Amino acid sequence: MTATAIEHGREHDHAADDHHHTGEIDLPTYQEYTRRNRLGMWLFFASEAFLFLALLVTRFYLWRGPHGEVVRPELDQFAGLVVTAVLLLSSYFMNRAEVSIANDKRTDFLASLLITAALGTAFLVGVVVWEWGMFPGIVKGHLKPTDGVFGAVVFGMTGMHALHVLSGVVLILNVWWLGRKGHFSSERHWGVEACAIYWHYVDLVWIFFYPAIYLIGSTIEVPH
């Protein structure tokens, strides 16, 4: 689903390579293309919102105790808090990258992108190694995917979100690499903006997912 994000990554001047238009026809400006791209990006977010809403609905529908009360499985609260903090912090650096390129501070721009990607990767490692326990030799996880609806929903929600974080990290690294080669300018940096709002969006989703998974409801013992 990152195809949309990539569609918006185009940075060069359309007017320059439009061969067929002649005469008095005015070509859309970079600003007009950016407005279209921006609208497309927000529509993409609206679409994705329904995916994440479906997962939230699933969580509240299925995590019920013996008397129908809202419950949650016991998870590593410290791990949840740390990965959440890391992800929130990464949004700050993503924003700093965007502001830097708008002010033509290229060094800050590239450094902020790398810090964002590093924090994003740290989040992924935190989820996969620490919370999922994919490598039981390092950390033993609390739940397995097969542990009834608790395992299914925890792995479904964090997995779908992690997939988005992963695609975001790939995009950020791509933008960083292009930035290093001298792409983007203070006026023309839709690619950076698209990457940034995508990252903030993924971050925002986690702000809803974190309490739904870790905080809301009373804990219930999940036998293995």
Add this chain to the structure above:
Amino acid sequence: MSLFTLGIARGLLGQVLGMVIGMLLTCAVRILLGWEAWAAEPAWTVGSVCSIIGFLLGVGSLDDWLKWTKGIPTPFHHGPPVDKPAWTRYFSVDYNHKVIGVQYTVWGILLLMVGGTVAMIFRTELARSGLQFLGLDLYNSFIGMHGMIMIFAILLGVGGMANYLVPLMIGAEDMAFPRLNALGFWFNVPGSVLLLLSLFIGGWDAGWTAYPPLSARGPIGYQLFFLGVFAIGLSSIVGSLNLLVTILRMRPPGMSLFRMPIFCWAVFATSLLQLTATQLIGTSFLMVSVQRALGMGFFDPRGILGEVSPMVGGGDPVLFQHLFWFYSHPAVYIFVLPGLGIVSELLPVFSRKPLFGYKWIALSSMAIAILGFIVWGHHMFVSGYNDILRIPFMYATLLVAIPTGVKFFSWLGTMWGGKIHFDTPMLFVLGAISVFLIGGLSGPILSTVPTDFPLHDSYFVVGHFHATMFGGFVFPFFAALYYWFPKVTGRMYNETLGKIHFYIMTPAFWVQTLGQMGVGVMGMRRRIADYDPTLGAGQIEAWHMAVTIAGFAIAFGVMLMLWNFFQNAEVGAAAGDNPWRSRSPEWQIPSPIPEHSFPAPVRVVGEPYDYGLADSGYVTTASPGDD
């Protein structure tokens, strides 16, 4: 010229390679984990995911984006292929919306034929009670296959009409995101291939709705089915996103939203539904898929506490129905809204009168779209969900009759006192209205809880559904094919053959839909291969025979239409620029339309539907200097 000049050949090769690579990858991972190398289900599942990517890489739909990731600029307009014959662009990635529209339409018609053939096979089986030549599993796979292939075909038909027409109708050079547009089409090809392939590795026997727990335990074909639907869903999402941006940002100055051709409103409403609701069928199918593959028990009711509290931690199959119908009910509005838009678009042209109540029609499309989000529960009256949900879903569903009624009365008002020309497209529009009326009137019977109880899962539902689909999509789609055929090809179809097609298909369809409702009332259940011949006082076999014969008559009519188009696409009489004397922008430019549709920016100078008003026009397409 080698076969692999054609993108689609490279794509299919890429799909095969992707499948093989995915399977090998699965085996490799399993060996590393110390498991037995081959396991059919994970191998086919991972293989299918890789096969979709393989197709897209092979066909070249991702080429430009891959260049962007390396910082290589690409031209905005690629134009026709320079070193290949012009026709090859229809078999390869092309970014012109007119080519993509034709690709969508042709692929949609192909799937329509496959789905129709499947229907003819099991209709033949149903003509007599008892089992003649189909086994039970194959019968079940076929009814599900008919349903899902037809859904694909309809989505492709909708995509074809919208992609071809919307940019032309708003005077835009192309869609807002041409590459995304091409990707939207090419997703459909590997999706359809996976769906058809699934039939050969076990099929899937729980019908197109794929309810768990049956779908969670059925054959491997389910995984391919889920991924095929997933690919089509991605196509819907990117396609609708593109249409929304095109409509919102690319209209010429002076074309306010309420001055667009009415079809654009229908597409706008449809796209809003497609953009958002499609995620839900994807999510629900994905959940069943991972339940099968990884044992994640979303819909598996077995709890985790055993005897202590058997329900705690268990999944719920009813949740699947909620998620599934949250898409699949709006889906029927996705199918019919563009068709109803075609009806509203064509009626003024052939009645030579303004469209009656333009704003009401535009807003009724939006009202249907919005209501579409809150009526899914009427599919679940007998699912065992909380009783208290039934009444609100019943009333919400009945409310849909209001905007639909607005459309009907507007159509009558448009025709009233008009100088009606009964050309083939107009005949199909009138056919659509009559058939959609049958579908519409049988709707409230099913949405009312007490009458739904005895009719639920009966053939009455099948009759109602086919009437809405034929009235809302098939008849208007055929009207659109006849109507815009001269614009696309520059040639006229054979009017007599077109009329014969209409006069065969319309009565045949009335017999089919009323016959289906009739056997439903007699007690025929949907989705069963055999039935009791004594039902309906022994009349049910005769009714089934009539439905089967009507089905074959419809198939014959469709073949007639395709033969008509095939015959006349190259050698028919020249159609001229505007054979229907339409005011819409696409008819003010040559047929067939040149590579760049409009010689100069379109300017809006009047209202879209002021037919009969002397010396008035809707748009001008000439340069200002030419006035």
